[in-house]
Amino acid sequence: MTAATAPNAQQRLDRLPIGRFHIVTLVAVSFAYFFEFADINTFAVTAPRLLKLWGVTVDQVAYVTSTSFVGMFLGSIGAGALADRVGRKPALTATVVFFGVFSLVSVFSWDVVSLGVFRFLTSAGLSAMTVVAVIYVSELFPAARRGKYQAYAIAIGICGTPATSLIASFVVPLSDWSWRLVYLWGALGLFFLFFLGRLKESPRWLESRGDHARAEAVLREIEDSVAAEKGPLPEPAPAVVAAAPVEAGTPWWRVLLRRRVLLPTLLLCVLWVTQTIGFFGYSSWAPTLLAKQGFSVENSIFYVALTTIGAPLGCLLAAAVTDRFERKWCLAVFGAVIGLCGLLYGLTFDPMLIVVFGFLVNLVERGYTALAYAYSPELFDTRTRSLGTGISYGVGRLSNAAGPLIIAALYNGSGYQAVFVFIAAMWVVGAIVVALFGPRTKLRRPAAAATASVGA
Numbered sequence: 001m002t003a004a005t006a007p008n009a010q011q012r013l014d015r016l017p018i019g020r021f022h023i024v025t026l027v028a029v030s031f032a033y034f035f036e037f038a039d040i041n042t043f044a045v046t047a048p049r050l051l052k053l054w055g056v057t058v059d060q061v062a063y064v065t066s067t068s069f070v071g072m073f074l075g076s077i078g079a080g081a082l083a084d085r086v087g088r089k090p091a092l093t094a095t096v097v098f099f100g101v102f103s104l105v106s107v108f109s110w111d112v113v114s115l116g117v118f119r120f121l122t123s124a125g126l127s128a129m130t131v132v133a134v135i136y137v138s139e140l141f142p143a144a145r146r147g148k149y150q151a152y153a154i155a156i157g158i159c160g161t162p163a164t165s166l167i168a169s170f171v172v173p174l175s176d177w178s179w180r181l182v183y184l185w186g187a188l189g190l191f192f193l194f195f196l197g198r199l200k201e202s203p204r205w206l207e208s209r210g211d212h213a214r215a216e217a218v219l220r221e222i223e224d225s226v227a228a229e230k231g232p233l234p235e236p237a238p239a240v241v242a243a244a245p246v247e248a249g250t251p252w253w254r255v256l257l258r259r260r261v262l263l264p265t266l267l268l269c270v271l272w273v274t275q276t277i278g279f280f281g282y283s284s285w286a287p288t289l290l291a292k293q294g295f296s297v298e299n300s301i302f303y304v305a306l307t308t309i310g311a312p313l314g315c316l317l318a319a320a321v322t323d324r325f326e327r328k329w330c331l332a333v334f335g336a337v338i339g340l341c342g343l344l345y346g347l348t349f350d351p352m353l354i355v356v357f358g359f360l361v362n363l364v365e366r367g368y369t370a371l372a373y374a375y376s377p378e379l380f381d382t383r384t385r386s387l388g389t390g391i392s393y394g395v396g397r398l399s400n401a402a403g404p405l406i407i408a409a410l411y412n413g414s415g416y417q418a419v420f421v422f423i424a425a426m427w428v429v430g431a432i433v434v435a436l437f438g439p440r441t442k443l444r445r446p447a448a449a450a451t452a453s454v455g456a
Contacts, residue, residue, distance in 0.1 A: 009203040011236040012219055014142045018149075019226040021200070025140055026153055028195035029133050032096050033157020035189030036126050038164045039103050042186050043068070043119055045168035046179040053176055056112050062408040064116040065400075068123040069276070072397030075124030079131040080390025088139065088202040092132045096192045099125025104187035107180045122186075127397050131390045138377040138385070139202040147322035147374035154370045155315030162309050208382040256387060264379035265388045267437055271331070271372060272396025274430030277403040279365055281423045282342060307358030314366035327375045328438035334368040335431030339424040346420020378441045 016022075043064060050056040075095070083091040102122040109115035134150070141149050167185055171178045200222060206215035227233050256262060321330055338361060345357035380388040410418045 009207045009215055009219060010143075011238070012223065013140065013203065014144070015234050015236045016142055016223070016226050017230045017233075018142070018145065019229045021222055021225045022141060022149065024195075024198045025137075025200075026149055027156075028192070028199055029092075029137055030153045030156035031195065032092065032129055032133055032189065032192050033153055034160040034163075035096075035186060035192075036099070036129055036160070037158050038160030039099060039122060039183075039186030039189065040126055041161060041164055042103070042106075042168075042182045043115070045165055046172060046182050049172050049179045050112065050115075053179075054112055058408055058411065060112050062404040064112065064119060065280075065404040067116055067120045067401070069280075069397050069400040069403070071120040071123035072127035073394040073401070075126065075128035076131050076390045076394030076397060078124070078390075079128035080386040080394075082128070083132050083135060083205075083386045083390075088132060088136045088205050089196075089199050092129065092136055092199075093193070093196060095125050095129035095132055096189055097125075099123075099129060100187050100190035100192075101125075103183055103189070106183040107187070109180075109183075127394065131386070131393050134373045134393075135377055135385055135389060136202065138374070139204045139382070140200070145323060147327065147371075148319045150374040151315050151319035151322055151367075151370040154366065154373060155312045155319065158311040158315055158366050161311055204382050256391070258384075261380065261384045261388055264439065265392050267433070267439075268376050268379065268388065268392030269395045270433045271376075271430055271438075272393050273399040274335075274426045274433075275369065275372060276396040276400045278338065278342070278423050278426040278430070279369070280400050281403055281407055281419070281426070282345075282361060282365075306355050307362050310359040310361075310363035311366040314363040314368075315370045317363070318367035318370035322371055322374055326440055327371055327378075328434055328440060330371050331368060331375065331438070332431045332435035334364050334371065335427045335434065337364045338368060339427035339431070342420055342427065343424035346417050346423070375438075375441060379439060 047056065047061050047064075051061075079091060079095060082094065086094075099122050102118055102125060106115060106118040106122060109118055133153075137150050137153060138146055164182065164185065168179075168182050171181045200218050201214070203215040203218045203222070206212075206218065223233060256265065318330075318334075341357050341360040341364065345354065345361060376389050376392065377385050406422065407419050410422055
């Protein structure tokens with residue numbers, strides 16, 4: 001490690017107390033998350049109706065779900081490149097608008113093929129928005145508290161999932177066309193545009209691009225706002241150079257092959273592959289599989305809606321532990337608990353136990369996701385954050401292009417319970433890999449950023 005240098009954007013942001021600027025940013029990101037989570041399960045909650053209305057088969061549900069995850073992969077990769085090229089704020093805006101527009105277009109689907117195409121495009125926007133939002137929060141909030149506020153944003157946002165399920169449980173049975181209202185609900189994310197005037201570009205991104213004048217201007221706006229509210233600010237810690245920065249113009253594939261980028265990217269690929277198959281295998285299929293087991297469409301959607309109430313509570317659980325304990329161990333424990341509860345969910349047909357174990361799965365899984373959102377960008381510096389986060393998150397989503405096909409084959413070949421044994425195994429594998437190979441990040445985010453790296 002070389003000598004200390006003058007404080008940079010990271011050190012100046014890290015020493016700020018949480019003020020109105022941070023809360024406004026939190027609300028804006030939470031709004032985007034809300035409609036991302038509201039939209040992401042719209043096909044899952046309308047599929048039981050389409051089974052009867054359009055004669056859709058389980059295999060067709062699998063193919064639509066699979067192509068959605070291909071869209072998520074492409075969206076994640078594109079988001080990383082977009083956020084690096086045009087900036088975090090414009091990329092966040094563009095991705096929210098993209099998924100909102102195609103969710104609106106989904107309202108006018110005329111068969112399962114057209115709906116599948118629109119869901120492919122919507123899913124690309126949803127995944128792209130998530131990648132940019134995770135990076136945006138990581139770069140604007142103080143290092144010692146970013147995990148908590150990342151979890152708060154998701155806690156607010158995840159309310160979109162039970163909201164969508166509850167809305168669907170009431171509107172889907174109304175008529176042969178009322179399922180379309182669920183997609184109209186997802187399109188309300190377009191109102192994110194009202195937040196644009198209050199959001200700032202990431203000074204860390206500007207600094208990494210060599211635009212020091214704009215970075216300084218944004219930093220001064222933020223610092224003046226916080227100082228006016230909280231009083232005189234503490235002095236920032238000096239920056240410490242820990243690694244050679246990535247040169248501008250270096251091809252992305254050469255950057256990816258660097259050991260300090262490749263190894264955490266591979267680890268996070270495993271984390272997101274197991275999380276994606278484990279979570280979406282449960283959330284996307286639970287209403288349809290319950291309906292196939294003899295529960296009515298109305299009851300299957302309602303049971304799943306009740307279980308999703310645990311989701312925001314799980315984010316609050318993550319907020320309580322994320323900055324107090326090492327994130328890798330929190331992820332390992334949460335993953336093991338999800339695997340157990342998911343297995344028990346699949347072994348019972350009692351409505352009360354279905355709701356109880358489903359509630360626990362949603363509770364702990366959303367906590368796991370909040371932890372993973374905070375953990376992922378911490379493994380990279382500013383120049384490589386979009387690349388590593390986008391690729392790993394995208395590979396995770398792409399993996400579930402195969403996940404629904406595997407689940408459909410397991411259901412058709414071995415039955416309902418085999419699906420949940422497979423889902424539980426995914427969570428356990430992810431927990432073990434993170435426990436064995438996950439880097440520790442707690443020492444990278446002390447309250448005083450004296451040991452933080454330039455550009456980190």
